[in-house]
Amino acid sequence: MYGSFKSVVKHQTAVFETQCSGTGCAFNGCESSGSETCDGHMFTKLSKIQLSINDIWKRKPGAIVCKEGWKRYNGHGYHLFSKKMNWFQAQVFCRNQKTTLLQINDANEHNWLTKNFPIVAYWIDFTDIGTEGKWVTLSTGKSEYTRWHGGQPDNSGGKQNCAYNNYGKGSWDDISCKTTYQVLCEASDTL
Incomplete structure (x- = not known):
């Protein structure tokens, strides 16, 4: 199963993988059976994804066309x-x-x-x-x-x-x- 995490800053979408079974779900390798520890890991991973997206957008070659003399x-x-x-x-x-x-x-x-x-x-x-x-x-x-x-x-x-x-x-x-x-x-x- 795939889900998406919407970037708040640039409204872009990152894809992550979620796998569920009868005992719980795994989010990109973090198993969760309702534990707060895993929820914390998920939040940390989502935050890292968001930071990565922000970094990519900051480094993306821009459409700035310099004025003459710039x-x-x-x-x-x-x-x-x-x-x-x-x-x-x-x-x-x-x-x-x-x-x-x-x-x-x-x-x-x-x-x-x-x-x-x-x-x-x-x-x-x-x-x-x-x-x-x-x-x-x-x-x-x-x-x-x-x-x-x-x-x-x-x-x-x-x-x-x-x-x-x-x-x-x-x-x-x-x-x-x-x-x-x-x-x-x-x-x-x-x-």
């Missing part, structure tokens, strides 16, 4: 705007472009950015405004990758709550959100 990498489009603005203005500016302020997700993306954009300081979507010392992206509330310069973040003067990418150092630094830097917006097929 650069494409790994299903995302990037553009560095020369106008300087504070971190809050940068967030709004990128949203008005139907993009987000740059989110650097791994070392490969960081290295690609270093090779493909000028050596200038620009804002990234990383802040600890909500909880001092807990750095997350404003867009997702997550923190999956960091590239802080040695001794950073230091919250110097107690007012450094936003991060910028400082390629003079090749890493990130925290600074007042009121400082003005250039803006790098990122278009994503997962937005």
Whole structure:
């Protein structure tokens, strides 16, 4: 017997196998005769399937067609705007472009950015405004990758709550959100 588990996020369907006999059912190898242990295993497996589906959709080559002057990498489009603005203005500016302020997700993306954009300081979507010392992206509330310069973040003067990418150092630094830097917006097929 086959059943389906509907993905909540993307409304896609994953297939799993269920086999039942007179003593109970097995879900992809987990036997259940009404035990809570197996129900927990089933929930864990369903959760893993959901995470796998989400990961696949995130990695799926997107239909993002970069505008003229934008650069494409790994299903995302990037553009560095020369106008300087504070971190809050940068967030709004990128949203008005139907993009987000740059989110650097791994070392490969960081290295690609270093090779493909000028050596200038620009804002990234990383802040600890909500909880001092807990750095997350404003867009997702997550923190999956960091590239802080040695001794950073230091919250110097107690007012450094936003991060910028400082390629003079090749890493990130925290600074007042009121400082003005250039803006790098990122278009994503997962937005």
